[in-house]
Amino acid sequence: MDVPCPYCGALHWAAERLASSSVSRPEFGLCCNSGKVRIQPPPEPPLAIQRLFSESNSQAKEFRQNIRSYNNAFAFTSLGVNMDKALNRNSHGRAPWVFRIQGQLSHNSAALIPRPGHQPKYAQLYIYDPRMALAERVRLNQDLRQDTMALLQDILIVSHQYAPLYRFAHEWLSAQEGAAALQSEEPVTIRLAVDPNKDLRRYNLPTADDVAILLPGQEGGDYRDILLRTRAGPLQRIHEGHPAYAPLMYPLLFPYGTSGWHSELRLSDPEDPSHPPLPQSLTQTRYYAYQLQVRRTEFSTILRGGRLLQQYAVDVWAAAEQQRLNYLRTHQQELRASLYSGLEDALRGGQDLNLNELGQMFVLPSSHVGGPRYMQQLFQDSMAIARYFKRVDLFLTMTANP
Numbered sequence: 001m002d003v004p005c006p007y008c009g010a011l012h013w014a015a016e017r018l019a020s021s022s023v024s025r026p027e028f029g030l031c032c033n034s035g036k037v038r039i040q041p042p043p044e045p046p047l048a049i050q051r052l053f054s055e056s057n058s059q060a061k062e063f064r065q066n067i068r069s070y071n072n073a074f075a076f077t078s079l080g081v082n083m084d085k086a087l088n089r090n091s092h093g094r095a096p097w098v099f100r101i102q103g104q105l106s107h108n109s110a111a112l113i114p115r116p117g118h119q120p121k122y123a124q125l126y127i128y129d130p131r132m133a134l135a136e137r138v139r140l141n142q143d144l145r146q147d148t149m150a151l152l153q154d155i156l157i158v159s160h161q162y163a164p165l166y167r168f169a170h171e172w173l174s175a176q177e178g179a180a181a182l183q184s185e186e187p188v189t190i191r192l193a194v195d196p197n198k199d200l201r202r203y204n205l206p207t208a209d210d211v212a213i214l215l216p217g218q219e220g221g222d223y224r225d226i227l228l229r230t231r232a233g234p235l236q237r238i239h240e241g242h243p244a245y246a247p248l249m250y251p252l253l254f255p256y257g258t259s260g261w262h263s264e265l266r267l268s269d270p271e272d273p274s275h276p277p278l279p280q281s282l283t284q285t286r287y288y289a290y291q292l293q294v295r296r297t298e299f300s301t302i303l304r305g306g307r308l309l310q311q312y313a314v315d316v317w318a319a320a321e322q323q324r325l326n327y328l329r330t331h332q333q334e335l336r337a338s339l340y341s342g343l344e345d346a347l348r349g350g351q352d353l354n355l356n357e358l359g360q361m362f363v364l365p366s367s368h369v370g371g372p373r374y375m376q377q378l379f380q381d382s383m384a385i386a387r388y389f390k391r392v393d394l395f396l397t398m399t400a401n402p
Helices: 047-054 058-065 067-074 086-091 122-127 130-140 146-159 162-182 245-249 284-291 307-330 342-348 372-389
Strands: 078-083 101-109 189-193 213-216 226-229 236-238
Touching (some): 058 067, 058 146, 067 307, 101 245, 122 162, 130 146, 146 162, 162 189, 226 236, 236 245
Antiparallel strands (some): 189 226
16 A cells, blocks of 8 residues: 555555546545544654553563553453354454354443442543552462563553543532532433534544533433433443543553544545535444554554554444444434335235234335345346346355455
8 A cells, every 4th residue: 555645644555546637646535534534643642651652561462462451450341242252262363363243242331439348440541540550450460470560550540631630520420419418319420422512523632521511400401311320220322422431441542542533523625724614424334444544644542553453444344334323213204114114014014913013114225234134235237237247157145345
């Protein structure tokens, strides 16, 4: 790959250029959609983290070998997913490591104070004294190097912009809960909401005012807000559309807590950088496709993440897929779902059915990759080809990773 995109600088092979562009001035669609996706480059990570990602000494090699364990030790949220480990277990170390999941994926947040009898984990460790937090992280990860753990903790509590927010939220909630207990009121909560007045398309160095605002109480707010509380309760799922979705889960890839994708991002005018954002939304897949490109001018912790890169790629793809499915679920009327309602299909089938057993059916259009109508459309296309070329000698079905 040695041909840079004229808009974003991503490296490509010459054969990847768009057919509508010339050889002398090639343009590419995968990276930035010919200049319509414009995101400010991420800030350079702290020098110590750069060295862990790039150098060849024993500490750096051990860090990259166990990068998923190090990331889990410093993550603010937990990963809720059923990970299929059979492939790695059956390879006996002879094949590359694979991160494969089954079912739905989620990022979960717990209360800021652990339940009685339980040790602190994830974001709970960020409100503890650093020495106590390090001792607990080392106890939970005895196979990792203590000097590397101490180095990463010293960096993240200073650089990651969500670390001081969580500490402040804990202090405020503790003070408010004391007053609420005296008055026998309901437990106090606080919302972590993105400030709508900030330019969230840009990457900023960590200051609490630039990333989010804290709103007391449960009333109002946005459905994507992160609800913080001190007392125990059910795990809260972090919405895929919250800009903190990725930086809270992957602090080693985003050591400054750089905001990720959210629904307010828009496409840009490729010819006029000063033009206001276009009305078209920037989709998750377009955002992450831009983010996962190789550029000479950027030090990408994501692309150097090894096994953590695999987890991140699967994670964000699953998040984008879940967002698409949620859109289809909430826009069934626009998709003319009544034509495929479960009741009509059942009645047309001529079967004797108990109407109490019929639930609500959600239709996946033929544009949804992998859905039954998508597969039926591919089958019809293949039959049309067979009718055109008459006799078919060989019919192949191939499956490949995206």
